[in-house]
Every structure is written in structure tokens, then in C-alpha cells.
Amino acid sequence: MLTLEQLKKKSDKRLIGLHPVFELVLEKLIERCYARGVWVLITQGLRTYAEQDALYAQGRTKPGQVVTKAQGGYSNHNFGFAADFALLLRDGRTVSWDTLRDDDKDSLPDWSEVVEEAKKLGLEWGGDWGSFKDMPHLQMVFGITTAQFRAGKRPTQTQLNAVLARLNKLNMEDEEMTAEEKAAFKALQNTVQKQADRIKVLESATKLSKVPAWAEQACINAKGAGVLDMANDGSYDFYRLITLLDRSGLFKKGGIA
Numbered sequence: 001m002l003t004l005e006q007l008k009k010k011s012d013k014r015l016i017g018l019h020p021v022f023e024l025v026l027e028k029l030i031e032r033c034y035a036r037g038v039w040v041l042i043t044q045g046l047r048t049y050a051e052q053d054a055l056y057a058q059g060r061t062k063p064g065q066v067v068t069k070a071q072g073g074y075s076n077h078n079f080g081f082a083a084d085f086a087l088l089l090r091d092g093r094t095v096s097w098d099t100l101r102d103d104d105k106d107s108l109p110d111w112s113e114v115v116e117e118a119k120k121l122g123l124e125w126g127g128d129w130g131s132f133k134d135m136p137h138l139q140m141v142f143g144i145t146t147a148q149f150r151a152g153k154r155p156t157q158t159q160l161n162a163v164l165a166r167l168n169k170l171n172m173e174d175e176e177m178t179a180e181e182k183a184a185f186k187a188l189q190n191t192v193q194k195q196a197d198r199i200k201v202l203e204s205a206t207k208l209s210k211v212p213a214w215a216e217q218a219c220i221n222a223k224g225a226g227v228l229d230m231a232n233d234g235s236y237d238f239y240r241l242i243t244l245l246d247r248s249g250l251f252k253k254g255g256i257a
């Protein structure tokens, strides 16, 4: 089990160079997902134009799959307002891009849980794009196009303040229980559920649907002696005990004082 701090540390390097408000939002995203039992890693953050060009070449002039439609200066990654995420599995090492995994066993794909939290934080998700779905991609661009970014336009203080206000509101909501407490609570709920399932299995394994033939007479005797109301649904051990007691003579007339 990674602590929230240990998990966050793994994304530290990828947050360098991002706009500080966007960085705060991503940190909040990691926190809120952690509280839901989903571990998020930021795998890509700021890219230089040269890095973007190298990525663009992949699948075009260089081997590999096409992963971007943007050349240097045409991606929001080049301006510190975009990041890519992936899931970190419970071994604390394996990174996963499987959008269907449900490691926290809440019947929701963990990937979708991240997207849901991201949207609550006001982030745009690349999976919503029509032409080129970019499932790991998150951004916060305030309606600024890459052409405007290239020309030097940046979000206004009012726009940034609106993001900070939303963060503040979520922080206050979250304060009732810390992310760590929520995660511990959820883990506890899972354990209790697992135990309940296990008990159900054990019960059905030991409960006999009817009185076994070898215990029938003992049960009749026990009922006759007034020590047994009903004999159905007993376990194997229960019938064994009744039989032993019967053999010891306990249920014979006068056996019970």
C-alpha cells in the first residue's frame, strides 16, 4: 500500500515546468483518485518543441505507432497546460494504460474514475475528441488555441482565480475526511465485503439441507426430550453432536432431569 505522498512523488518530475495552477489541479486529481482507491501517475508533462517534433516523427519518418497529430508548437504540452496520465498498479511499479481495469473493485473502470475526477476539476479529456481520441491526455487551456499560445497569449488572472476557487471549494469538501482516511475506509469496506462473501460460502458448505439419515432418530429423541425445536439447516457437526448426546442416553425418557 503506497501512501499518498509516496504516490505523488512518482509524478514529481513530470510536473516540472507546468503552469503552477495546472500543477495544483493535477496534484488534486492524484489526491482525489487516491481517495477513491485509484492510483494515478502523470507520465508526460511539458514538452519542448524539439521533443514534440521527435514524437511527431514516430510512426511517420521513424518507427512506431502514431501517437500525436501535433508538431512542435502545435500541442498544448508545449505550453505547460497539458499532461498525460496512466494507472499505477497495486504492486507500486507497473504502469497500465488499460482503460477497463477495475483494481479497486467498485465495478467502475479505474480509468473512467480518473476522467470523472478530472472533469470535476475542470480539465478537458483527450478521450472526448472526435478525430483523434487521446485517452491519457488531460489539459486546461481556457479556450486558448495553440496559435494563440505560440503568439504568447496566456490565461488571465481572473480565469486562474476561478480555478483556484474551485480547488478551494473541493478542498473544503474533502477536509471532512483526508484522502488517506478515505482510502483506508474503502479498503476496510472491501475487506468486510470479502469476509461476508467468504462466510456465505462457508455457511452453505457446512449447512446440510436436510437431516442426514444417520441422525434422524437422534433428532426425534432430542425433540421428544424437549431440547430441540427444529432440526433443519444444522451443520454436519451439529448432527454429530446430537447423535453423540443421544448415544450417551441423554435424550431417553428420564434422561433429562
Ligand SMILES: [Zn+2]
Binding pocket: 044, 077, 082, 083, 084, 134, 136, 137, 138
Ligand atoms: Zn497528451
